[in-house]
Amino acid sequence: MNKNVIFFLTGLDSGGLENYLLRFLKENGFTFNNIIIYCKGGKGGVLEDEYLKLPNVRIIKKNLGTFNIIKFFKLYLWFRNYNKYTVCDFTGNFSGPILFASKIANIxxxxxxxxxxxxxxxxxxxRLKINSFYHKLVKKYATNILANSAYAFEFFFGKNYSDFRTKVIYNGINAKELLQETExxxxxxxxxxxxxxxGHTGRYNPAKNHGTIIKVAEVVVRKYANAIFVLCGKGVVENLQSIVKKRGLESRIILFENRNDIPKVLNTFDIYYFPSITEGQPNSLIEAWIKGIPFIASNIPPIENITPLKYKSYLVDPLDIQLNIDSIGKLIDKRWNNNERHELADFAIEEFSADKRFREFRDII
Incomplete structure (x- = not known):
């Protein structure tokens, strides 16, 4: 039976969550009669047009604020017209008031x-006091508590938290769509x-650790005359262009804003570099794995927990600049063979299958 659903997120700029939901709806949107995308930050974003191309999708942009009782009361009144819908909020603890309002509206x-x-x-x-209060609302009013990594549950709920409502659902990626591009x-x-x-793909954000990327890139390109770095993502040019120009490296560290041809960009990379300080579960890194690209990535738990044992030696402390430089240098000096590439790709294609992972999510909605 087809369903109705309201998805809550902050906005529709290009990021891991926004792309995840877009991919999910492209493959599963047909199972819903009505889909409402509620941007509770009050703004859309660069992916808005892509969402509107999908059938049965409507976008609402209203700023709910962090702690605004009047706005949440109005949301409750609005919910009363949608009590046959499912509500799904992607903003973690800050979904607390939305879950409460939807509960008393009989959703x-x-x-x-x-x-x-x-x-x-x-x-x-x-902020921490508000966060703690909202967390209590989540635990009381959510009917399902999902995360894309076991570490997320551990961080937000504690190591020994046990609840029948919780489930880890890994990200799903359509490998066929990614691999059909060969140029x-x-x-x-x-x-x-x-x-x-x-290369690195990801929007400019403190969590993505672009400061370290630039410091590492400067040393590597000066040491290896035939090496260049390519960084791609929203805010990358705006925030890094002046730094790169000041160091005289415009031809060696190439910057792009959002691109709609990421599979072609990935096909160009010989090494994928991903030194994030914190992550949920990184779509960008998984896409590189599906392409079988040799990589250096952070040894943070959300990445370490999904990395096959054979490849854990390629995970490093994201803030140890010299270690990052040395690790990239080793990959430049000793290239992966085809077997290593194929084994990584085969693992990622199976583990993060869109059919399997999206079905897990769809069945809960």
């Missing part, structure tokens, strides 16, 4: 989905087959 299916494994806000006394952007970059391309 029976109320889902929270934790998409990060740490707090994504400045931890002031006041790269070597011509656009004006490089030849002897150039070693170290």
């Amino acid at each position: 029976n299916n109320r889902i929270v989905f934790y998409r990060s494994s740490s707090n994504r806000f400045p931890e002031t006394f006041f 790269g952007i070597q011509t656009e970059l004006n490089i030849d087959n002897n150039t070693i391309v170290i």
